[in-house]
Amino acid sequence: MPLPIRSIAALVVLVIGAAALTLYWQWPQQAVVQVDSASQDEPVAPLIASPLPGQPAPTADAPATPSALLPGLGGTEVDGELKSDSAGNLQLDLALRDYFDYFLSAVDQAGLDASVEALLADAGGRLQEPALGQLVGLLGDYLEYKRASLALLQQPLGAHQQAQPQGQLLALQQAFDSLAQLRRSHFSPDAVEALFGAEEVYARYTLDSLALVARDDLSEQGKAAAQERLREQLPAAMRASEERQSQAQAQQAQSERLWREGASEEQVRQALALSYDPSTVERLLLEQRTERAWQQRYTAYREQLATLRSTGLSPADQQHEQQRLRQRLFDAADQHRVDTYDAIAAKQQDRAPAEP
Helix, strand or coil: CCCCCCEHHHHHHHHHCCHHHHCCCCCCCCCCCCCCHHHCCCCCHHHCCCCCCCCCCCCCCCCCCHHHHCHHHCCCCCCCCCCECCCCCECCCHHHHHHHHHHHCCHHHHCHHHHHHHHHHHHHCCCCCCHHHHHHHHHHHHHHHHHHHHHHHCCECCHHHHHCHHHHHHHHHHHHHHHHHHHHHHCCHHHHHHHHHHHHHHHHHHHHHHHHHHCCCCCHHHHHHHHHHHHHCCCHHHHHHHHHHHHHHHHHHHHHHHHHCCCCHHHHHHHHHCCCCHHHHHHHHHHHHHHHHHHHHHHHHHHHHHHHHCCCCCHHHHHHHHHHHHHHHCCHHHHHHHHHHHHHHHHHHHHCCCCC
């Protein structure tokens, strides 16, 4: 069944988990960070943002905290890490990208200028030259990449791509290739590998897995064997994580099958105990119990909603009664989930063939 997705961004976020690529901000007319390559050996203190009024200037011994410069990050610790090698050069790794994204996560609330200023002020207390100048240059590239990737991912999907699973898969593959090319146009090969290498490996694995599921020329046994070959190509740590995830999904599917077949909670507990320790078994049982109760409430809600819509009430009265029904069956924390389920149900009704 095709998903109700209308843009490339939604597909990429769904499959690759690249939420950081869809930050929404108003881009300034001029670049915030400009680095003259001829001055890389000079101190870059002028590039470090001045402190906000009433805040002490950051120093190497006592850098201003992010929460002081960006109230939206108050109460949090800086994500990621800045490191330099024995020669004083900036080390490129995923922790550096996490560091950038930590500060850029405040863009919506604080604005791009303030977020970059806070990042530079913090980095000035953590790095010496030449690593600091290298970070400033890389940050400029990263911001330009963010802007270009946002434009790429906001391209809408065509009607065929929205309606057909194969169209969605093709759009995903094209988006992945375009994003990979975009990264290589903004960063050096070493930077691409350090900042995005692991993500690209797993994204390719995910896309290949989706393509495998869509094949109709393989039996289920053949698909399972092909899936295992794909998994074996992953790096060891990623493969171990994927195997744990697959095990958890298989166990979840088994539990759901047992519940459908009318198994008792004790029977489900015994099945879970084959794979998990006692405390994990009880936690999973509680989660499953809670989820089953929620699904039962939602089913009752949909049944009562169908009855309500057949009573001949005006649209306004129907809306009022539906809201009362939702408030009676669900608490405030559940309302967003109900909205999502209702939207999916509406999409399915729109696609259902009209009765003759």
